[in-house]
Amino acid sequence: MTISHHPPEDLLADFAAGKLEEAHQLVVGVHVAGCPRCTRFVQAIEQLAGAALEEVEPVSIAPDAFDRVMSRIQEAPRETAAPSLVSGMDDDVPPALRKYRIGKRRRVAPGLSLRPIELSSSGKSRAFLLRSAPGSRMLEHTHTGTELTLVLEGSFSHEGGRFGPGDFDYGDDEVDHRPIVGDEGPCLCLVAMTGDLRMNGLLGRLIGPFVRL
Amino acid sequence: MNAAIRALKMPIRAEAGLPRRVTARLSIGVSKGPKATVDWADLIGRVASDGDREAFKRLFEHFAPRIKGLMLKAGCSPDESEEIAQSTMIAVWRKAHQFDPATAGAPAWIFTIARNLRIDLFRRRARTDRLETGPELPDAPDQAEPADILISRGQDAARIASALKQLSAEQSTVVRLSFIEERPHPEIASALGIPLGTVKSRIRLAMNRLRDILDEEA
Numbered sequence: 140m141t142i143s144h145h146p147p148e149d150l151l152a153d154f155a156a157g158k159l160e161e162a163h164q165l166v167v168g169v170h171v172a173g174c175p176r177c178t179r180f181v182q183a184i185e186q187l188a189g190a191a192l193e194e195v196e197p198v199s200i201a202p203d204a205f206d207r208v209m210s211r212i213q214e215a216p217r218e219t220a221a222p223s224l225v226s227g228m229d230d231d232v233p234p235a236l237r238k239y240r241i242g243k244r245r246r247v248a249p250g251l252s253l254r255p256i257e258l259s260s261s262g263k264s265r266a267f268l269l270r271s272a273p274g275s276r277m278l279e280h281t282h283t284g285t286e287l288t289l290v291l292e293g294s295f296s297h298e299g300g301r302f303g304p305g306d307f308d309y310g311d312d313e314v315d316h317r318p319i320v321g322d323e324g325p326c327l328c329l330v331a332m333t334g335d336l337r338m339n340g341l342l343g344r345l346i347g348p349f350v351r352l
Numbered sequence: 353m354n355a356a357i358r359a360l361k362m363p364i365r366a367e368a369g370l371p372r373r374v375t376a377r378l379s380i381g382v383s384k385g386p387k388a389t390v391d392w393a394d395l396i397g398r399v400a401s402d403g404d405r406e407a408f409k410r411l412f413e414h415f416a417p418r419i420k421g422l423m424l425k426a427g428c429s430p431d432e433s434e435e436i437a438q439s440t441m442i443a444v445w446r447k448a449h450q451f452d453p454a455t456a457g458a459p460a461w462i463f464t465i466a467r468n469l470r471i472d473l474f475r476r477r478a479r480t481d482r483l484e485t486g487p488e489l490p491d492a493p494d495q496a497e498p499a500d501i502l503i504s505r506g507q508d509a510a511r512i513a514s515a516l517k518q519l520s521a522e523q524s525t526v527v528r529l530s531f532i533e534e535r536p537h538p539e540i541a542s543a544l545g546i547p548l549g550t551v552k553s554r555i556r557l558a559m560n561r562l563r564d565i566l567d568e569e570a
Contacts, residue, residue, distance in 0.1 A: 148559035152531040157467035161475060179566045182456065183512045184531065187524060188467070189460030191532040197417030198424055200437055205412055208438050209405075212445050259475045 142174050144299075144306040146287075151177055155184035162264035162331035165256070166287045169235045169329055170307045232268070233291055236329070241268065250275040264333045271295070271320045271328075286310040286332045293326030295319060390414070392458035393451070400448035412441050415459075419466045426534045432473060440466040456509055515565040523558035530555055 146154075146167055153159050154167040171177045201207070232241055242255040250272030258266060273293070288308040295302055295318040302308050302318075320326040395411050398404035416437045423433035443465045451461055516524070529540045530551075541548045 148563055149555070152527065152559065156531045156534065157471045158531075158534065164471070176567070179508055179512060180563060182460075182508060183516055183562055183566060184527070185460045185464055186457060186509070186512055186516055187528055188463040188532045189457050190524075191528045192415070192418050192422050192459045192463050192466075195418050195421040195425065198421040198433070200416050200420055201434055204416060204434070204438055205409065208412065208441050208445075211438075211442055259479060 141303075142176070142305040142307075144302055144308060145174065145177055146170060146307050147309055148180065150287075150309065151180050152184050155181045156188065160264035160331075160333065161258045162256075162266035163285075163287055163333075165236075165239075165258075165266055166289050166329050166331040167307075169233070170289050170305065172235055173305050233329075236268075244270075264331055266329070266331045269328045269330050271326045273320055273324050273326070274322050275320045276317065286330065289329040291327045291329055293324045294321035295326050295328075296321065393453040396444070396448050396451045396458055396461075399445060400451065408441075408445055411444060415444070415462055416441050419462070422463075422532070423466065423470065426470075426532070428470065432470075436466055436469050436473065439469050443469070454509055457513070511569050512566070515562070515569050518565050519558060519562060522554065523561060526551060526554045527558050527562075 145151075150159075150163075150167060151171070154164060154171065157164075159167060171181055236256065240257040242257065244252050244254045246252045252270050254268045254270075256266040256268065258264075268291075269288075271293075286309075288302075288310070290302050290304050290306045290308075292304060294304075297318040299308065301321075303321075390410070392411065392414075395404075395407040398407040399411070419437040419440050420433045423436050424430065428436065440462065444462060447465070451458070456464070519527075526540065526544070529535050529543065530537070535543070537551045538548055541551045544551070546554075
């Protein structure tokens with residue numbers, strides 16, 4: 140897998156600092172997990188954060204904190220078992236997402252279906268798996284917020300280039316894309332989107348009535 | 353390993369380009385004990401292999417107040433910061449066997465634990481708020497964890513540390529203030545005594561430079 144499109148550096152730094160909305164954290168995280176180059180960048184920011192931790196002015200903790208920590212450690216000294224796989228061996232769910240509960244596939248337009256990903260928090264962002272038929276022209280859309288797209292299978296192209304597996308596409312409200320899906324097979328993408336899905340864009344109008352994420 | 357961390361700190365600690373306030377604050381960090389000679393990785397190793405309580409106490413006394421300090425700076429309440437500091441140290445004890453000094457320095461490793469706990473805390477809080485205001489939504493399963501848990505880290509700690517050394521002190525500082533301490537750009541501008549536009553361009557340049565250096569080293 141040759142990855143040629145990466146998240147912008149400030150997004151990676153926000154990811155390393157843990158500042159992103161859950162949906163964005165998920166999509167960037169899945170990209171980074173498959174991208175040694177971005178893993179190095181994230182590790183570099185974490186090293187800077189470690190240096191910041193060493194330099195920060197210490198703040199007194201509760202006088203009984205150490206004793207409380209030790210008693211909490213003694214209550215349950217070992218890690219609990221690994222979390223069970225929620226989605227199991229679902230057909231189009233990549234391993235990185237198997238800890239998430241993923242909703243049923245919903246057809247939203249001809250050749251286009253999506254599966255919402257249940258997030259644990261109620262942030263302003265949504266995440267879903269989007270599957271488009273080979274050769275189809277994805278819906279023309281603009282967004283009110285940002286849209287992060289990670290290609291899992293297949294490919295699409297727009298004026299920004301061709302995006303294959305592992306590639307990351309960053310769209311903000313100034314981008315007006317009309318991606319075309321590659322002919323080699325269906326295109327499966329992991330998408331995070333901020334902004335209201337009942338937005339004014341065409342995509343919002345089309346899928347809004349169908350989707351309750 | 354310690355040498356790598358010391359080296360990493362040098363550009364940040366270099367006084368050139370730092371305003372007095374920041375420099376003064378940095379020097380407070382070194383006031384307690386002979387920090388440079390403490391091998392945190394060794395202490396973590398002793399916790400992992402022997403459940404060494406004395407080693408853990410030294411880690412606790414050094415890191416817990418710093419985690420609290422960093423969380424306060426990044427906008428957590430005092431109660432949340434205290435909770436994250438304590439929970440982080442519990443996780444340091446429990447995960448000590450997972451620590452690999454070749455992949456990260458001890459402070460960076462401890463930072464990632466604290467960061468993940470903060471993410472969990474915020475998500476839990478958001479969920480609680482939602483349940484209070486909108487009871488129609490079922491409680492989400494608690495299984496979702498930050499995706500970066502899945503990231504397998506390369507044996508790159510030394511190489512990354514050497515790349516970071518090539519950032520200027522100014523660049524390291526602005527990245528740290530913006531991303532780690534999460535201070536708004538206007539605040540960084542007044543803290544460093546530079547125009548807002550310079551803050552933005554310096555962050556951008558630092559990010560690009562870091563990416564370039566890491567690509568060269570690869």
